[in-house]
Amino acid sequence: MASDPTHPLRARLREIADLDGAVSVLTWDQAVAMPPGGGAARGQVLATLARLRHERWLDPELERALESAEAAAADEGEGAAALVRVVRRDLERHRRVPSAYVARASEHASASYDAWLAARHGGSVDRVLALTERTLDLSREYAAFFPEAAHPADAWIDAVDEGATVATLRPLFDRLRASLVPWVAAWSQAPEPAPLPAGPFDASVQLELALSFAAAFGYDLTRGRQDPTEHPFAIRFAHGDVRITTRVDPHDLTQVLYSSLHEAGHAMYEQGVDPAWEGTPLAEGVSAGVHESQARLWENQVGRSLAWWRFALPRLRERLPAFAGVTPEGAYRAVNRVRPSLIRTEADEVTYDLHVMIRFDLECALLEGRLGVRDLPEAWAARYAGDLGVVPTGHVDGWLQDVHWFSGSIGGAFQGYTLGNVMAAQFYEAAARDLAGRDGGVDLDRCVAAGDFAPLHAWLREHVHRHGRSRPVGRLLRDATGHDLDVRPYLAYLERKHAWQAAAA
């Protein structure tokens, strides 16, 4: 190790990674376990840790260690080059942001999150509005640290989806919208499929079932766990500890099911990163879009397929006899029903991206200053009425439904969902093709129906997971699929899957 010229750099990154790990545990606890009285102190502790972390990024010793590593990287191979490239990018971003801002923003994030949670349980909406106004001020202040950006959202977007901008995303969204709007109009006219059994189902049975499916996918429970929360999420503490949370509805098994499959997709990505990157910024998923692609691939390409229901139904019936009368085809139709609705996380695949576009546009308008936070609830409702023909019944199924804007910042929060849907189709198509082309030809559909998820998991680990942040998104996509970002596999997938609904209508 002593002769590794990146060693001094890695020692400093390790300390930052330890602080990141602590922040993650505190954040997980805040959502999963913390009693209401813990909120104020938790905000302060998180703010202190964020400040200490930021100070370490700005330590001149880190710059010196990075320069030494950069000087040596050319002779040290691809790994060292990737390390210095990513650390240089992160460092230059951290340099733009003053330490005082980091502490203010971090403490504000906890207060905002607590107020959001309270408002969802009948607490003051006005308090959320007031705190969100401050969130927007902080977010615009942050955007101004990157004056070269063409749009105030670009600094936020680049932070999580490197290279993407408002200017590159708008044409992608327009192309998608051109197909989705007529599809929603046509397919949502299909006759109502028979609903799945409505319970009530015991929460612990639901949680066990959902976790057993996540484990069947390959989510390693010796390095993970699942807990119920208001808003499901996946979080990485370390290579050996990547957790998911999920949501239980006594009357709707699909809530826990698709929440867990989705979050397991995120978690398997983090669990699959090459442990050689542990303790560096490369030890996590490369972008919001690629991360979401892994979640949506397991949730939708796999979990909403007919083949998956052939595998899953017998297992469901063992614990929930009410599913005895359900056929794979019936379940498949029930979970792929297309209908405009209010809640993004419960939306079908065809309307889903329209939910994302509403949020993306509102974020841009807020950051540009064209929309004020006090006008956000109304603007939200107007867009839902216009784009989807549905109107929120209140705040909770309207603008308060997603945690993102109440976690400390507005900006860059949603484009990754649609990028993820597009990439999920691209990865799945490439995996199916690669596996079919092997000696003996592995049929991915048949694997899924048999509950053999190992070939797909291994393909994703090889082509996506293990690289962590060591390959930029563009190269990752090209190496894995042979193409740059391409919307066609996604549109083809949606049409292939949902066309029966047009025939039925």
Add this chain to the structure above:
Amino acid sequence: MASDPTHPLRARLREIADLDGAVSVLTWDQAVAMPPGGGAARGQVLATLARLRHERWLDPELERALESAEAAAADEGEGAAALVRVVRRDLERHRRVPSAYVARASEHASASYDAWLAARHGGSVDRVLALTERTLDLSREYAAFFPEAAHPADAWIDAVDEGATVATLRPLFDRLRASLVPWVAAWSQAPEPAPLPAGPFDASVQLELALSFAAAFGYDLTRGRQDPTEHPFAIRFAHGDVRITTRVDPHDLTQVLYSSLHEAGHAMYEQGVDPAWEGTPLAEGVSAGVHESQARLWENQVGRSLAWWRFALPRLRERLPAFAGVTPEGAYRAVNRVRPSLIRTEADEVTYDLHVMIRFDLECALLEGRLGVRDLPEAWAARYAGDLGVVPTGHVDGWLQDVHWFSGSIGGAFQGYTLGNVMAAQFYEAAARDLAGRDGGVDLDRCVAAGDFAPLHAWLREHVHRHGRSRPVGRLLRDATGHDLDVRPYLAYLERKHAWQAAAA
């Protein structure tokens, strides 16, 4: 605040308190939630936080801020004087310990804890022995940082029970032993009382019941929560977040019951500290002994009283019909049965301190170098055979039963339990006397039987809890009870309570 001469000091202490809070959350998570794969990284994160915290203690700016506060304290009243006294004490202790030692010891603590947990579930005992040898080396190294101490255990004891030493504790233990040994011999001959119903009882019902009793005592659940763990504990993250854990045995309700009542006693102490001390080292319990007194007071003086069973039994019967045939007198006799046994936390009140003395003597022998870790299992078994006439069946009910020596250090871990028993009786006697002397005369026994725990809780908050570490133990005891540490109330309590067993025998 700007004119408060302790403000600069408090700002620095706040940062240390935030790091303490983070460490506590990570420690709680390690015991309550962490999957096995998380252990290695957790150890490293905790070591980094311990090092950062130690660096902050040794920061020359803290010394300067403390000197300024010390210079001004005389004019600022009792609070400022208490603050500088306690911070000076803590700082001088931290100065003795090199930063490198802190990081090594902290990381070792996590490895040791993980190995202990694994060994309790069938993992390698040899690994625990090897790690505990290192623990002993580290603990002796620590003791040597305090060369003025008369005994190598004294530095450890003074860290948690200020002022106590091996030399002061031995006479106390001898005096107790002189009464306890003949009492155990006599009272353990009493006929076996009828056992309590043996279940099996549903774990979630047990947890709910135990927590409802803790809440009835006054444990504030808006600032707390309860989870099941291997080894019950209470832990403070902040004034607004003080948690307990407990242990469930399907066949023995008293496990969850007395674990929860005990830990609630600890937690109510922490919840009751004057919030003005928040963010300083004074915001927590003053010593291991006083802390334990609060736990044992609620567990034993209250929870093992006949009056308590009059209150509790009807509530138990609502959820556990098997208790329908149990009388308050029957339950009282069952939970006060005196019998030599193997497990300290399950021991009756009369044998309990003999368990403590075995551990205290073994700690002293280990630290003196008279006993090696490899000989500890045998030495443990020999002492149990000699003192209590029982022999462990294996490691888990022998030397591996308590977490303390596997949490990173050997020393100062057990004397607090006996100090706590002695003080609990002293506090309870004083509270009963004070309450009886009020206008109208409040009968504490009658309050307990009626489930009215508020008068006792208020007395403890007024005389013990609110002071945190602001009053030294000796003064706290004198102000609250009118006496220095006095073993007589404890011995009188034990004799009064258990004498019927002599009569029965």
